[in-house]
Amino acid sequence: MQVFRYDKSFDGLLTAVFDAFNRKVFPEILIAEGDIEPLFATDIFDVVTDAEKSKRVWTGLKKKLMSVSRNMLGYVWLSEEEGSDMVIFRYIKKVFESQHSIEMNFADDDVLALRNIAKRVNTEKHRMVEFVRFQKAADNLYFAAIAPDTNCLPLITSHFKERFADQQWIIYDKGRNYGFHYDLKNITEVTFDNDLLFSEGRLDEQLMAEDEKLFQKMWKAYFKSLTIKERINPKLQRQHLPQRYWKYLTEMQS
Amino acid sequence: MQVVKEEVIDKLKILAESAKYDVSCSSSGTTRRSTPGGIGNTAGWGICHSFTEDGRCVSLLKIMLTNHCIYDCAYCINRRSNDLPRATFSVSELVELTIEFYRRNYIEGLFLSSGVVRNPDYTMERLVAVVRDLRNVHRFNGYIHLKTIPGASEHLVQQAGMYADRMSVNIEISKEENLKMLAPEKDHASVFKPMQFIQQGVLQSREERNKYKYAPRFVPAGQSTQMIVGATNETDKEILFTSASLYGRPSMKRVYYSGYIPVNSYDNRLPALKQPPLVRENRLYQADWLMRFYEFGVDEIVDDKYPMLDQEVDPKLAWALRHPEKFPVDINKADYHDILRVPGIGVKSAKLIVVSRRYARLKTTDLKKMGIVLKKAQYFITCNELSAAGVNETSPEYVRRLLTQPKVNSKNPHPAQTALIFPD
Numbered sequence: 001m002q003v004f005r006y007d008k009s010f011d012g013l014l015t016a017v018f019d020a021f022n023r024k025v026f027p028e029i030l031i032a033e034g035d036i037e038p039l040f041a042t043d044i045f046d047v048v049t050d051a052e053k054s055k056r057v058w059t060g061l062k063k064k065l066m067s068v069s070r071n072m073l074g075y076v077w078l079s080e081e082e083g084s085d086m087v088i089f090r091y092i093k094k095v096f097e098s099q100h101s102i103e104m105n106f107a108d109d110d111v112l113a114l115r116n117i118a119k120r121v122n123t124e125k126h127r128m129v130e131f132v133r134f135q136k137a138a139d140n141l142y143f144a145a146i147a148p149d150t151n152c153l154p155l156i157t158s159h160f161k162e163r164f165a166d167q168q169w170i171i172y173d174k175g176r177n178y179g180f181h182y183d184l185k186n187i188t189e190v191t192f193d194n195d196l197l198f199s200e201g202r203l204d205e206q207l208m209a210e211d212e213k214l215f216q217k218m219w220k221a222y223f224k225s226l227t228i229k230e231r232i233n234p235k236l237q238r239q240h241l242p243q244r245y246w247k248y249l250t251e252m253q254s
Numbered sequence: 255m256q257v258v259k260e261e262v263i264d265k266l267k268i269l270a271e272s273a274k275y276d277v278s279c280s281s282s283g284t285t286r287r288s289t290p291g292g293i294g295n296t297a298g299w300g301i302c303h304s305f306t307e308d309g310r311c312v313s314l315l316k317i318m319l320t321n322h323c324i325y326d327c328a329y330c331i332n333r334r335s336n337d338l339p340r341a342t343f344s345v346s347e348l349v350e351l352t353i354e355f356y357r358r359n360y361i362e363g364l365f366l367s368s369g370v371v372r373n374p375d376y377t378m379e380r381l382v383a384v385v386r387d388l389r390n391v392h393r394f395n396g397y398i399h400l401k402t403i404p405g406a407s408e409h410l411v412q413q414a415g416m417y418a419d420r421m422s423v424n425i426e427i428s429k430e431e432n433l434k435m436l437a438p439e440k441d442h443a444s445v446f447k448p449m450q451f452i453q454q455g456v457l458q459s460r461e462e463r464n465k466y467k468y469a470p471r472f473v474p475a476g477q478s479t480q481m482i483v484g485a486t487n488e489t490d491k492e493i494l495f496t497s498a499s500l501y502g503r504p505s506m507k508r509v510y511y512s513g514y515i516p517v518n519s520y521d522n523r524l525p526a527l528k529q530p531p532l533v534r535e536n537r538l539y540q541a542d543w544l545m546r547f548y549e550f551g552v553d554e555i556v557d558d559k560y561p562m563l564d565q566e567v568d569p570k571l572a573w574a575l576r577h578p579e580k581f582p583v584d585i586n587k588a589d590y591h592d593i594l595r596v597p598g599i600g601v602k603s604a605k606l607i608v609v610s611r612r613y614a615r616l617k618t619t620d621l622k623k624m625g626i627v628l629k630k631a632q633y634f635i636t637c638n639e640l641s642a643a644g645v646n647e648t649s650p651e652y653v654r655r656l657l658t659q660p661k662v663n664s665k666n667p668h669p670a671q672t673a674l675i676f677p678d
Contacts, residue, residue: 105613106606107620116625130303134358142357160359163295165288167357211256215354221263225270226316227306230515230530236309240302250360251304 001028001040006047008032010077013085014054016047017092026093030085057092064095069103072118078151079121087113125152129159131241132171133250135202135216136209142169145201145248151176157187174201174248201248216250223251257346258354265341266351272321272332273367275517276424276480277510281313281362281397283475284419292393294356294363296419301362314365314399315355319343319380323369327437328524329426329485331517332369345380349387356396363397363419364388374405374444382410385417397475402452404444411451420475420507423448428496432486436523449503452477456505476507483538484531485514485524491561494541498552501545511538537563544569547601548594566658571597571630575650581634582644586615598630630657 004020004027006012013030020026025045029038037044061070073091076084090110094102106112127148134142142164146153153173157180160169164182170190172179181190198204205213246252282300302311318332320342326334343351352364366384370377381400388394400418402411415421423445427433430442452473459472479500481493497509513535516527541563544550548570555569556562564572574581574597583592585607593604603626610616610624615638621628633645633653645653 102613104609106610106624107614107616109623112623126301130301132359136358144359159297162288164357164359166291166293211258211354214258214260215358218258218263218266218351219355219358219360221267222270222315223304223306223312225267226274226310226312228274228308228310228515231308231310231532233309234307237305237307240309240311241305249304250358 001038001042003027003029003031003038003041003044004047005031005033005035005044007049008085009049010074011051011054012047012049013077013088014057014092015050017057017089018050018053019045019047020089020093021096027089030089060096061092064101066103072114075118075121075155076114078155079117080151081117081120084117087117121150121152121155124148124150125155127245128152128156131245131249132156132160133248134169135250136212137203137207138209140168140209142167143198143203144169144171145174145198146171147173147175147201147244147248149244153178153180157182161187172198202253220251220253256350257344258350262343262347262351265343265347266317268339268341269318269321269343270316272369273316273318273365275331275512275515276316276365276367276401277310277512278399278422278478278480278508279311279313279316279365280420280478280508281399283507284397284471286395286397286419288395289393292395293353294394294396296363296395296397303359303361313362314397315352315361315363316365317343317348317351317367319348319366319368319377319384320371321369322371324372325370325437325439327426327440328518328521329436329482329514333518336518345384345387348384349392352388352396353392353394356394361396363394363399365399365401367401368403370403374403375407375410378403378406378410378414382414382417385414389417402448404440404448406448408451411448412455415452415455415472416470418473420478421452421473422478422480423452424480425496426480426482427486428481428488428493429486432488436486449477449479449506453503453505473505476505478508478510479506480510480512482514483511483535484527489556489561490534490538490541490563491556491558493538494545494552494556497542498545509542511535511542533565534563537565537569541569544573549591550595567654568597570595571657574634574645575654578645578650581646582636583634584636585621586611586638596631596634598627 002025004016006016016027016030027045031037073088076088087110091114094108094110102108102111106115128146132144132146134144136142153171157171160171161182166184168183170179170181178189178191180187280300281296282298284296285298286296288295300313302313304312306312321332322340322342323332323334331338355361356363366381368377368381381403385398385400388398398418399420399422400414402414402421402423404423425445427436433440433442455472456476459469462469463471481496483493493511500506500509513530513532514527515530516524518524519526541555544555545552554573563569567575574595580595583596585593590604590608593599593607594601603624606624607616610620617638618628621637
């Protein structure tokens with residue numbers, strides 16, 4: 001059984017593709033550095049991430065794939081789902097080996113898997129656009145915490161930059177412990193060492209802007225009044241608004 | 255300067271309560287880019303921000319300017335003769351509330367309506383003042399949906415349309431005699447006139463923008479309306495024919511159906527309902543979808559023989575059961591339009607089938623993998639393999655019986671057998 005070991009970066013994955021075609025040996029399993037080696041590994045090849053090689057693969061993909069499909073590769077990478085790197089690998093292999101475009105052949109397992117995983121990431125991306133809740137801090141910075149299943153945070157920053165161009169904000173992924181800060185000009189990645197300032201994703205009351213509590217209260221009151229009692233349907237609510245997201249939603253906090 | 259104070263919260267509660275029975279909430283249909291010095295943008299596709307306990311989405315700040323009203327419409331919670339708390343927002347309060355909510359990503363924009371105070375024009379002027387303030391003073395680029403007051407005059411509708419993304423006038427009751435019975439102060443003319451004004455404005459602006467690229471936009475997301483279902487004796491046929499004729503107009507984007515909720519149960523002109531007719535409402539929406547996305551004509555969905563939609567099965571399945579001669583549809587050969595008519599296959603699935611079958615002949619297993627649900631479709635299609643007993647091998651009655659059988663409860667497959675209950 002052929003095994004490739006790489007550094008779990010997207011560039012590393014593309015380098016693996018390059019090396020595989022170069023050596024005419026294709027892995028059945030991809031493992032990360034430090035992973036336990038599979039029992040029946042006959043040959044383990046160590047991929048050395050090489051920006052030049054990965055760029056050449058990407059250029060090749062640009063010639064063969066529509067931009068939608070290339071975006072999908074990125075989405076699947078961000079899914080962080082187990083085995084999704086192998087799906088990307090097999091998909092790229094099929095793309096390069098086929099004379100014709102395979103992008104629409106959804107009867108193919110890998111093409112379908114790629115689409116389905118990308119769809120899940122896309123769904124969560126949209127959910128995050130909906131469910132981000134900013135809290136205004138005293139220094140006029142708007143802060144929001146999220147905890148998505150997939151690593152979709154990088155996908156939503158452009159939306160918030162466009163929409164809230166005139167306010168500083170931070171959106172922070174609590175699960176992955178990193179976030180993005182927009183300072184009215186640029187978006188930069190930030191990491192906080194301790195999360196005491198916003199435990200449970202809530203801003204400490206001392207840090208809050210003066211009117212923040214009032215507007216939170218207003219929003220909660222408004223949200224509560226909006227329910228039509230004759231039509232109560234908690235199942236429908238949870239279908240659209242899964243409970244795992246409630247923690248960071250202002251209107252769901254008591 | 256902050257004008258919203260602690261006591262505004264009571265107004266907010268009262269006026270949200272009064273506004274919530276309007277079902278429209280969409281924030282789609284137009285884009286507005288963010289502008290330097292302005293606030294926000296509009297995405298083009300709708301964004302829901304939350305979902306209340308009844309499962310309805312919260313996209314816009316749906317609120318009334320005031321719930322005082324000079325009218326006494328029997329179906330409306332805000333009718334003059336109801337004894338309920340009344341409140342009125344000031345323009346600046348409402349504007350600040352909208353912007354503060356917007357900046358926290360609670361909402362996409364504002365959905366503003368109002369009870370009628372003094373006269374329609376006076377009320378409409380107040381509404382226009384709010385949206386003008388938002389757009390001109392605060393340069394707000396979020397979504398604005400503005401209800402037009404029935405009976406408002408043309409120049410006010412014209413003004414409002416320059417600021418709003420979508421406008422709506424609710425028909426409420428599709429037969430005029432029934433409307434007059436329940437709302438003696440209203441008639442259809444007072445509804446259709448403003449609709450006409452909006453349409454004229456939209457067409458005019460479209461024409462101007464063909465000539466001049468930067469001519470102002472007028473209600474770019476079009477108009478919508480709403481009909482109450484189950485308060486009066488209209489059949490589904492009458493309701494859907496009204497919708498179909500409305501969709502024939504160039505600016506009409508959505509018709510909403512609102513299952514009647516007995517808010518004024520004391521009024522004996524209205525039926526006594528234990529529960530709002532939610533199934534009927536759902537079937538009407540399904541029929542509406544068939545007209546808008548599935549290329550169905552309204553007369554295929556309801557006619558004199560079947561004036562009411564089937565409550566037991568969805569309207570597409572009902573149509574298929576009435577027309578077994580149109581089936582089976584061959585998934586590998588049939589036209590897109592025919593695949594679209596197979597019960598259980600939606601627009602996305604139909605498109606997926608059409609692109610995928612270019613590579614290989616599709617089997618039912620392929621369809622299943624693609625996520626196409628065959629529960630209903632299996633009786634109406636043939637694939638690259640032997641088909642199961644379809645609607646023509648058996649009979650429409652048989653298929654209907656199979657599909658409407660009550661589900662067996664997996665936790666208690668033998669309901670006749672007594673279960674031991676251990677309450678928590």
